[in-house]
Structure formats: structure tokens, C-alpha cells
Amino acid sequence: MATVDINNVTKHFDDVRAIDGVTLSVQEGEFLVLLGPSGCGKTTLMRTIAGLEHPTSGEILIDGRNVTGLPPRARDVAMVFQSYALYPHKTVFNNIVFPLKAQGIPKEEWDTRVREAAQVLGLEKLLDRRPRQLSGGERQRVALARAMVRDPKVMLLDEPLSNLDAKLRASARDELQTFQRRLGTTTIFVTHDQVEAMGMGDRIAVMSGGKLRQLGTPHEVYTESADTFVATFLGSPGMNLIPRNGYLLGFRPENFLPREAMPSQSQIETFRFDVKRVEYLGADRLIYGIVDHAPDDVISIARLPSAVTFPIEVHENHEFAVAHEHLRYFDADTGLRISPQPL
Amino acid sequence: MNNQEIISRKGEGLAANQRFRETINAILRQVALYTTVGLMCLFAFFPFLVLMINTFREDQDLYRPQNFPFFFNDPPTLFHITQLFKETNYVVFLRNSVFVGLVVVLITLAIAIPAAYSLARLTGKWGERAGIAIFMVYLVPPTLLFLPLFRMVVALHLNDTIWSLIVVYPTISIPFSTWLLMGFFKSIPKDLEEAAMVDGYSRAAAFLKVVMPLSLSGIIAVVVFTFTLTLHEFIYALTFISSSAQRTLSVGVPTELIRGDVFFWQGLSAATIIVAIPVGILYNLVLDRLISGFTMGAVKG
Numbered sequence: 001m002a003t004v005d006i007n008n009v010t011k012h013f014d015d016v017r018a019i020d021g022v023t024l025s026v027q028e029g030e031f032l033v034l035l036g037p038s039g040c041g042k043t044t045l046m047r048t049i050a051g052l053e054h055p056t057s058g059e060i061l062i063d064g065r066n067v068t069g070l071p072p073r074a075r076d077v078a079m080v081f082q083s084y085a086l087y088p089h090k091t092v093f094n095n096i097v098f099p100l101k102a103q104g105i106p107k108e109e110w111d112t113r114v115r116e117a118a119q120v121l122g123l124e125k126l127l128d129r130r131p132r133q134l135s136g137g138e139r140q141r142v143a144l145a146r147a148m149v150r151d152p153k154v155m156l157l158d159e160p161l162s163n164l165d166a167k168l169r170a171s172a173r174d175e176l177q178t179f180q181r182r183l184g185t186t187t188i189f190v191t192h193d194q195v196e197a198m199g200m201g202d203r204i205a206v207m208s209g210g211k212l213r214q215l216g217t218p219h220e221v222y223t224e225s226a227d228t229f230v231a232t233f234l235g236s237p238g239m240n241l242i243p244r245n246g247y248l249l250g251f252r253p254e255n256f257l258p259r260e261a262m263p264s265q266s267q268i269e270t271f272r273f274d275v276k277r278v279e280y281l282g283a284d285r286l287i288y289g290i291v292d293h294a295p296d297d298v299i300s301i302a303r304l305p306s307a308v309t310f311p312i313e314v315h316e317n318h319e320f321a322v323a324h325e326h327l328r329y330f331d332a333d334t335g336l337r338i339s340p341q342p343l
Numbered sequence: 344m345n346n347q348e349i350i351s352r353k354g355e356g357l358a359a360n361q362r363f364r365e366t367i368n369a370i371l372r373q374v375a376l377y378t379t380v381g382l383m384c385l386f387a388f389f390p391f392l393v394l395m396i397n398t399f400r401e402d403q404d405l406y407r408p409q410n411f412p413f414f415f416n417d418p419p420t421l422f423h424i425t426q427l428f429k430e431t432n433y434v435v436f437l438r439n440s441v442f443v444g445l446v447v448v449l450i451t452l453a454i455a456i457p458a459a460y461s462l463a464r465l466t467g468k469w470g471e472r473a474g475i476a477i478f479m480v481y482l483v484p485p486t487l488l489f490l491p492l493f494r495m496v497v498a499l500h501l502n503d504t505i506w507s508l509i510v511v512y513p514t515i516s517i518p519f520s521t522w523l524l525m526g527f528f529k530s531i532p533k534d535l536e537e538a539a540m541v542d543g544y545s546r547a548a549a550f551l552k553v554v555m556p557l558s559l560s561g562i563i564a565v566v567v568f569t570f571t572l573t574l575h576e577f578i579y580a581l582t583f584i585s586s587s588a589q590r591t592l593s594v595g596v597p598t599e600l601i602r603g604d605v606f607f608w609q610g611l612s613a614a615t616i617i618v619a620i621p622v623g624i625l626y627n628l629v630l631d632r633l634i635s636g637f638t639m640g641a642v643k644g
Contacts, residue, residue: 050537071545073544078542079537083534085532085538087535087538089557098539098552102544
């Protein structure tokens with residue numbers, strides 16, 4: 001268990017600023033998710049923490065010790081690669097024991113420690129197999145076992161679930177989180193999948209363009225998004241943004257409902273909504289359309305739960321509404337969140 | 344017997360007929376396959392067969408044109424093999440060739456492995472270009488180089504010793520091997536080395552413990568290529584060395600077994616086959632180690 005402090009780290013590849021001045025503290029035992037679209041610098045940031053990349057400037061502290069100039073082997077971090085990077089010529093046992101050999105741990109302990117790790121992850125029967133004889137989920141667990149076996153200060157996970165099929169991913173998400181809670185190892189998890197991020201993280205760090213956009217609990221980043229990037233990146237679909245009086249008015253699709261479906265006592269803002277398309281998704285209905293006075297290219301989306309059975313037809317002009325507490329306001333130029341504006 | 348029974352019997356008869364035809368077809372396919380394979384094997388083995396037979400033939404058997412050329416018309420003899428080993432420097436050539444071969448293989452591995460790895464991993468886009476440039480060096484023919492290289496060998500006081508060959512052969516083997524190994528190292532996912540480095544190893548240790556075992560088939564290819572090269576190389580071996588005791592097989596055998604216009608065919612056959620058979624067996628053993636399937640499953644699901 002350890003803390004990780006990233007102080008104003010930048011990383012340039014020639015002209016590209018992969019990381020652009022990120023400052024971030026990870027607390028002891030925390031499960032922190034680095035979330036962002038591909039190319040946002042999240043993987044580079046993780047590799048910088050692991051020591052596989054050296055920052056152009058800034059420093060990295062693990063457990064208060066400055067490790068910026070140290071090679072990966074001196075940092076006591078473990079990493080699970082997106083590809084799992086299992087050694088194909090070694091058996092599962094030898095894959096897991098490999099880090100122990102490097103740490104100079106006495107030979108007598110190897111067997112017990114490998115078996116312990118294998119037992120936690122249900123790999124006891126696979127120890128003699130080679131990676132190519134394993135399924136995707138098993139490979140992922142071997143990679144995890146190899147990471148945990150030496151009890152590292154920090155675990156780094158680089159999109160470890162992205163190679164699993166959808167069904168397996170859900171159970172692996174659950175296992176991974178239970179596992180992290182049990183070990184209590186400080187964990188940094190990189191993903192571009194907001195569902196994984198929301199479901200697993202103690203806190204989420206949203207990144208874009210090499211910058212840290214927001215750091216907070218899943219609830220905070222979702223409901224109190226710091227800027228338009230975070231607001232539109234999170235949620236499916238993301239937040240609707242409508243230009244109005246020189247600022248951007250934002251509201252989430254699930255809070256944008258037909259007037260008739262709103263509780264009568266709440267304070268609401270009403271919109272005439274020109275319905276263009278209706279998508280039926282089983283649990284929800286997505287209504288695409290244009291809000292009155294909004295430009296033609298700004299499509300807004302309403303997400304009606306199946307409980308709202310109110311019929312909505314294409315080409316209908318219907319009255320929709322959002323409760324005042326669900327309205328968000330952003331600066332039109334910087335995209336940053338601003339205080340409530342006159343409607 | 345009612346109609347239905349007749350129909351079902353007929354059906355059974357048809358089914359049996361079809362099974363019979365399928366069996367015949369399967370057998371014919373097997374026969375065709377093995378005949379083709381057998382002919383190919385005979386074709387490939389034919390030169391060896393002729394050499395082996397000729398080795399043990401008497402002079403009058405070999406030189407009489409009306410004799411059937413692929414069999415012993417007179418009883419076989421060991422005379423020419425005894426002559427090869429007792430009256431020529433064949434054993435010395437053999438020893439020289441093996442020694443030169445082994446030393447050149449070691450030098451090639453020691454230089455080509457680190458060169459190929461650094462070009463494949465560490466120098467970015469220039470690695471590729473440097474690799475191509477190195478491969479170009481391999482394409483310059485020895486016929487252009489043997490005179491200038493001879494001057495250098497003389498300057499090093501190595502002329503007329505096998506050390507001249509040990510110095511010069513790597514100029515051919517290293518560029519080719521570097522280029523070949525670059526391909527192998529590139530095919531090994533970077534993730535594997537990085538995983539080893541995060542697991543607590545230095546880059547060098549990660550290379551030795553992860554990259555090397557996975558490139559074994561490439562390294563074997565380099566050994567085979569280099570050793571074969573030193574065995575059959577002729578121009579340098581001919582021009583750099585004049586005394587018989589320093590010669591290697593490729594030059595020693597023709598100079599000692601062709602005197603003027605007299606060809607000692609049985610001796611030549613024996614000299615060739617004695618080298619060719621063990622080398623052939625050895626190569627077959629190692630080339631079977633195709634480890635390409637090895638890297639499968641390392642990456643992605």
C-alpha cells in the first residue's frame with residue numbers, strides 16, 4: 001500500500017504533448033480510474049508511473065519517495081498490460097514466479113506464494129499450462145496473479161478488460177473490484193470505457209488532450225461535471241448542450257422528459273422539442289430532436305425510461321421540460337462550468 | 344418380400360455401394376499422395392545416392408561407359424576412402440573447416456544479436472533504414488571485394504592462415520544475420536520486455552530471459568546460415584590461403600583431388616558426402632524447431 005503523487009508531469013513525443021502538466025494524488029489503498037478517449041494520454045501517464053516512459057518535466061513520488069529517474073524495476077510497481085504480456089515460452093507457474101525471482105525472494109517461498117496467488121484467482125489447475133492454452137479470461141487472471149504475487153506498492157492496470165467479451169467483462173469487473181478491496185493495494189486503472197470507470201473507481205480522473213479535466217468520485221464527475229468535455233464524455237448519450245444568451249445550457253438526456261411526465265410541484269424549465277427520430281432500446285426510448293430556438297445542427301436527446309409510456313411520434317412538436325436542479329451552465333468559450341445564469 | 348422391403352434393401356445396397364466407392368477414393372488419394380512424396384524424396388536424394396555409390400566403385404567400373412551407372416557392376420571397394428584419409432590432407436581440411444565455422448558463428452552471434460536488437464527496438468525509424476543499409480552491404484559480391492580484402496589481410500599479417508578467413512567471413516555473415524534477426528526481434532511484442540522490466544529485471548536481463556528464448560528459431564537460422572556459408576565459401580578461401588595445411592574443405596578438396604586433368608571421382612564423392620550427410624541431418628533436426636507458434640497466445644485473446 002502506498003500513495004502516488006504526480007506533480008506537474010509533462011511528456012512530449014517530438015511535437016506531441018502526450019501529457020500536458022498533470023498533477024494528481026492517489027491515496028493509500030485507493031482504486032483510481034484514469035478515464036478518457038483514446039489518445040488522451042492516460043496510458044502514457046500510467047507508463048510514466050511504471051517507469052517505462054520518462055517524463056519531459058515534473059516528478060513522480062511513490063510513497064513519498066521521488067522515483068522520477070528510477071528504472072521500472074526499482075519502483076516496486078506491478079502492471080497488467082492490455083495485451084496481458086504473458087511470457088509465451090513459460091508455463092503459468094513460471095509466469096507467476098518470474099517477478100519473485102527478480103526480487104531475490106528465497107526459493108523456498110516461491111511455491112507457497114505462487115500457489116497462494118493462484119488460489120485467490122482460481123488458477124490452481126492451470127499452473128502447468130502455457131499461455132496459448134488459456135482462454136482470454138484465464139490469461140487476464142494469470143496476468144493479475146503475476147502482478148499481485150510480489151505484493152507491490154502500486155498496481156497499474158492498462159485496460160485489462162478490453163480483450164474480454166461483453167459477458168465475461170461484467171463478471172471480471174466484479175472479480176477485479178472484490179479482489180482489489182481484499183488486497184487493499186493502491187490501484188490505478190486505465191480505461192476508455194465510462195461504464196467500467198463509473199462502476200469500479202473510488203475516484204475517476206477524466207483526461208483529454210493530455211490534460212486532467214476533472215478528478216472526483218463517479219457521482220461528482222457525473223452530476224457536477226467540471227467542463228463540457230467531461231459532461232459530454234460521461235453518460236450515454238452525453239449531456240445536451242444548447243447555446244443560449246452567450247453561455248451553454250446543459251442537461252442530461254434522462255432529466256429531459258415530456259412535460260406531462262414531470263412531477264407537478266418541481267420548478268421546471270420548458271422547451272418546445274421538435275422530434276426528428278425515436279429509437280426504441282428496450283429499457284429506454286431515445287428521442288432525437290431540436291429544441292426551440294437552438295441552431296439546426298444542435299441535436300438534443302431525451303432518454304425516456306420504459307416507465308414513461310407516453311406516446312411520442314416523429315415530426316411531433318412536443319413540450320419537454322427539465323427540473324431547475326438538473327440544469328448546468330458552461331462558459332461558451334472555455335467550456336468550464338459557471339454559476340447559474342438567468343434563463 | 345413386399346415392395347417396401349425391396350425399396351429398403353435397394354437403399355442399403357446403394358449406401359453400401361457408396362461407402363465402397365468412398366473407401367476406394369480414399370485409398371487412391373493416399374496412393375497418389377505417397378507416390379508424389381516418394382518421387383520428390385528420390386529426386387532430392389538422387390545426387391547423394393549417386394555420390395554414395397560412386398564412392399565405393401572401382402575405377403574400371405566407373406569409367407566403362409556401357410556399365411549401368413547407378414549400381415555396382417564390380418564388387419564395392421573401400422580403397423578410395425582409405426586413400427582420401429591417408430594420402431591427402433582431408434582430415435586437416437575437415438578440422439580447419441569446423442574450426443573456422445564455429446569461430447565465425449560465435450563472432451556473428453556476438454555482434455549480430457545486439458546489433459539487430461538495438462536496430463529493432465532502440466533507434467526508432469532510423470533503425471529500419473540502417474537495417475536496409477546493412478543488408479545492402481551483404482549484396483556486394485565477394486568477387487569485387489577479394490582483392491581489397493586481400494590487401495587488408497596481408498596488412499594484418501594473417502595471409503596464409505585460417506585466421507584470415509575468420510576475420511573476413513563475418514563481413515558477409517553479420518549483415519545478413521543482423522537483418523534476419525531484426526525481423527525476429529520486431530515480431531516479439533514490446534509488451535513482453537516491458538512486463539519483464541516492470542517485474543523487476545533490467546533491460547539486459549529482460550532481453551536474455553524473454554527475448555532470446557523467443558527468438559531461438561531466428562538464432563538457429565543464423566547459425567545454420569553462417570556455418571553453411573563458411574563451409575562452401577570459395578573465393579576468399581582460395582585467394583587468402585596457399586599452404587595445404589591451412590586450407591578448408593571448399594578449396595582443399597578440389598585442389599588435392601583434381602590433379603591436372605585427372606579427377607579422383609571416388610575421392611571427391613567421398614569427401615563431399617562425408618560432410619554433406621552429418622550437416623544434412625543436423626540441419627533437419629534444428630530446422631524442425633519452428634517456434635513461430637510459440638508467440639501465439641502471448642498477446643490478446
